Amino acid sequence: MWPSEREALAVWADQLQAQGEPLGELVTVSLRVDEVRRIDPHTAKLATLEVEAEQLRLSLAEQLLGPGVGELPQLRLRWQHGVVRAIHLDLDLAPGRDLPRPQVIVEVIGALLQRPALRFVDQLHLGALMPDQREAAHELLRALTLPACQARPRRVVLGRMPGQFRRLLRGDPRPRLADAADRAAYRPPLSRELLEAVAAAGVTWLIWFGHVQSLPWTRGDHGARLQKLEVLLGQPWSPAHGRPLERAIWDTSSRIRRRILAALPSLGDEMAPALLAALAVSLDPRRSFGDVVERSLTRAASEHPSWVAGVAQNFSDDEPWVAGWLSGLGRRSRGATQSAIPRIAAMLRRGIGTPFDGDYRGTGLRRALHSFGVPADAPHAASLEDETLAELLEKIGAQRTT
Secondary structure (H helix, E strand, C coil): CCCCCHHHHHHHHHHHHHCCCHHHHHHHHHHHHHHHHHHCCCCHHHHHHHHHHHHHHHHHHHHHHCCCHHHCCCCEEEEECCEEEEEEECCCCCCCCCCCCHHHHHHHHHHHCCCHHHCCCCEEEECCCCHHHHHHHHHHHHHHCCCCCCCCCCEEEECCCCCCCCCEECCCCCCCCCCHHHHHHCCCCCCHHHHHHHHHCCCCEEEECCEEECCCCCCCCHHHHHHHHHHHHHCCCCHHHHHHHHHHCCCCCHHHHHHHHHHHHHCCHHHCCHHHHHHHHCCCCCCCCHHHHHHHHHHHHHHCHHHHHHHHHHCCCCCHHHHHHHHCCCHHHHHHHCCHHHHHHHHHHHCCCECCCECHHHHHHHHHHHHCCCCCCCCCCCCCCCEEHHHHHHHHHHHHHC
16 A cells, blocks of 8 residues: 555544444454564464455455456456455457456446445556447546545556556647537547546546546646646645645646656655656656656655555556566665565466567566566465456355355
């Protein structure tokens, strides 16, 4: 989890337990496992607690996820501390595999987003959505804005994750159409109203079929936004500033982006997730932000080990460049990066190449693991890095028969 989330999760778990909700017990037990592991990873007590937490998770999973969990068996969930942290639906074109119907994706994901166990979801990545299924993507974005939605993911990836982040889509992008009738009839891919609602729901960066969609973080033109940014940066830090300033990293103004990236290491812990955005920006082949990003990342790694630990716990297998950055950090940061090792091993164990990207992700992850000094086939894989719903149901069935 990110540094600012753990305490909020613990408080929420106490509230749930006071209400007699079993999810509160699962979170509390899972947090205790993490605390014991941090204090003494070699104690015999740890294995007992891990088994207790896993048995409790499996006994509650169907209740926590709802009745539709079997309708999309290939959906992957990543769990941490008893709650779901990430949702992935990969594009699988293997022989004999059918692509899930868009309406099934919408219905299952929409229902999951309303479950309390997804309150702390950080990423929603639906790589199985194709560009001709944009209406389903619109429905999923609208689901995030509903009052019943419990999840507030920072990152939403619809379609493929890009390998570079140079091009930003503006709100209400309008092509230059010569004919007045064509201009009048044109409807943008994502309306300003929907983008504002998605931003209000907590999303900080949105990938729309291979491109970053800039999200509103304040009103006004370039000058007004820059002035607002300076006002926020000049004020005492408030946790409420976190997500709006994360969105500012993807502003269409390069001056605003440079300013927030330069200020990043001096801000509060709520900005730790912005390191993932900064690492994506650093891939820009023009290196237009290279000097600023490099200095910010270096300072953040030196001054905020808890941010580095958050990056290690929250990057996805679609971001091999993040694994490479973690593995290249100096000795002072190595303690904060260790949680990435079992995660990378688990990603490689599952297999992540697709027909569209070759194996660039796997290659990047293997290089990172090698830089950590760990063989790619080492038995370090995290057992709960993620699992498909089919795998989860199989585990539940096995538990019931024992």
